[in-house]
Amino acid sequence: MIKVITYGTFDLFHEGHYRLLERAKALGDYLIVGVTTEGYDISRGKLNVVDDLMTRIENVRKTGFADEIIIEESIGQKVNDVKKYQIDIFTVGSDWTGVFDYMNEYCKVVYLERTKNVSSTMLRNQNFKIQRIGIIGNGRIAGRFVAEAKCVSGVSVQGVYNPHIESAQRFANEHEIDAFLTTDVLYDKSEIIYVATPHETHYAYVKEALLHDKHVICEKPLVLKKEQAEELFALAKERNKILFEGIKTAYCPGFNNLINVACSGMIGSVRYVDACFTKLENRENRELTDLVYGGSFLELGSYCLLPVLKLFGCEYETIDFESIHGENGLDLFTKASFQFHKGLATVTCGLGVKSEGRLLIAGTKGYIVAEAPWWKTTYFEVHFEDADRVEKYSERFLGDGLRYEISALLKQINGNTKTDFKLTRSESITMAGIMEQFMIKEGRCTDEDMGA
Ligand code: CTP
Numbered sequence: 001m002i003k004v005i006t007y008g009t010f011d012l013f014h015e016g017h018y019r020l021l022e023r024a025k026a027l028g029d030y031l032i033v034g035v036t037t038e039g040y041d042i043s044r045g046k047l048n049v050v051d052d053l054m055t056r057i058e059n060v061r062k063t064g065f066a067d068e069i070i071i072e073e074s075i076g077q078k079v080n081d082v083k084k085y086q087i088d089i090f091t092v093g094s095d096w097t098g099v100f101d102y103m104n105e106y107c108k109v110v111y112l113e114r115t116k117n118v119s120s121t122m123l124r125n126q127n128f129k130i131q132r133i134g135i136i137g138n139g140r141i142a143g144r145f146v147a148e149a150k151c152v153s154g155v156s157v158q159g160v161y162n163p164h165i166e167s168a169q170r171f172a173n174e175h176e177i178d179a180f181l182t183t184d185v186l187y188d189k190s191e192i193i194y195v196a197t198p199h200e201t202h203y204a205y206v207k208e209a210l211l212h213d214k215h216v217i218c219e220k221p222l223v224l225k226k227e228q229a230e231e232l233f234a235l236a237k238e239r240n241k242i243l244f245e246g247i248k249t250a251y252c253p254g255f256n257n258l259i260n261v262a263c264s265g266m267i268g269s270v271r272y273v274d275a276c277f278t279k280l281e282n283r284e285n286r287e288l289t290d291l292v293y294g295g296s297f298l299e300l301g302s303y304c305l306l307p308v309l310k311l312f313g314c315e316y317e318t319i320d321f322e323s324i325h326g327e328n329g330l331d332l333f334t335k336a337s338f339q340f341h342k343g344l345a346t347v348t349c350g351l352g353v354k355s356e357g358r359l360l361i362a363g364t365k366g367y368i369v370a371e372a373p374w375w376k377t378t379y380f381e382v383h384f385e386d387a388d389r390v391e392k393y394s395e396r397f398l399g400d401g402l403r404y405e406i407s408a409l410l411k412q413i414n415g416n417t418k419t420d421f422k423l424t425r426s427e428s429i430t431m432a433g434i435m436e437q438f439m440i441k442e443g444r445c446t447d448e449d450m451g452a
Pocket of ligand 1: 007008009010011016017020091092093094095096112113114115116117118119120121122
């Protein structure tokens with residue numbers, strides 16, 4: 001009996017897939033088809049798969065060509081499968097010619113001619129119109145966003161708006177996008193608005209974009225007042241638009257895996273979370289000179305609050321802040337301590353004090369530790385009472401990681417993900433409330449508070 005194996009994502013099942021499977025089956029007597037998992041696709045940078053795994057498997061099964069269907073979940077699995085299933089022929093489409101020549105060592109490799117003029121990418125682009133993104137603000141993060149958006153099929157960064165026209169023009173030239181001279185043009189040419197302006201301007205820009213019926217992705221912290229966050233999410237709901245706070249950590253595969261492990265029971269019940277993020281900043285920079293909206297906690301707090309709220313929920317019983325202040329009164333280092341019904345949490349952020357920047361999650365049976373930069377999680381360990389027992393996990397983190405949040409946003413817009421479970425509205429609203437409490441405690445008065 002000749003055994004054949006082939007692999008694919010088989011998203012939006014099409015004629016090319018059907019013809020490939022038909023010919024793969026004809027190469028032998030028994031065909032095994034490996035269908036990729038969502039996690040594997042994300043980790044190899046295929047970010048916009050529409051159909052879920054069960055749908056893709058079902059579509060392969062319906063062709064009647066597969067004698068057996070397996071799932072492909074990691075790089076390097078192919079060689080293992082060939083040995084395990086005693087495969088005679090490995091086959092894929094001709095778009096992969098050469099890539100799998102190394103498999104010749106284990107079995108025969110056959111590249112089948114690819115069917116012309118059809119692909120999942122083409123169908124995704126036909127079924128879902130390209131979402132044009134207009135950027136407001138052109139700081140460093142906006143530059144990274146443009147580069148990362150290129151890795152996500154289905155979106156296109158159209159242009160940038162900044163009231164300082166020359167600055168927008170420079171950025172536009174550098175990134176080969178348009179410079180929008182007015183917000184009217186910005187709204188006319190975009191379906192999604194990316195707000196990457198200083199914190200205090202977020203509220204007004206997000207609101208205006210929603211009132212123009214645009215989806216919005218806003219840099220963290222979304223806003224610094226609970227009421228404003230509630231109002232913006234209510235407005236987004238009323239307008240049937242997605243409002244999305246851009247905390248990249250929430251969407252990266254490694255961090256999601258870490259939270260899943262923490263919730264899996266492996267370390268028992270989670271009782272303590274300690275999240276630290278420090279980044280020494282030049283004392284002349286906005287972050288350490290803006291006396292109302294600067295400082296460590298407003299700058300870095302969102303990252304550290306994320307695991308705390310994910311693991312303990314949004315209902316904390318008490319919160320307490322302690323800070324080390326610079327001469328100008330801004331916090332160079334802040335520690336926020338929480339008491340929850342289920343446990344305790346501390347969050348430490350520093351722009352003027354360097355610390356280890358670790359995430360620690362302690363449970364009744366063990367603890368998880370992820371070293372800096374855990375906010376771009378690629379590796380974490382699980383430890384137990386028996387010090388010799390250590391479980392190690394690693395995940396890829398591609399580029400600057402913004403591609404994961406852009407892809408998650410696109411999935412929500414296209415209706416392929418129904419929920420916002422990776423970063424919920426309640427979590428964003430709670431974070432805004434915590435920032436607000438911090439500002440009150442620090443005696444920071446906003447223009448609005450002064451009745452401006
Ligand atoms: N395939 C093919 N002809 C096509 C499209 C795909 O023969 N027109 C083959 C691929 O070469 C592969 C298998 O079908 O062996 C599964 O491909 P997959 O990557 O799932 O499909 P694509 O349409 O290529 O997906 P994408 O556009 O996302 O890359």
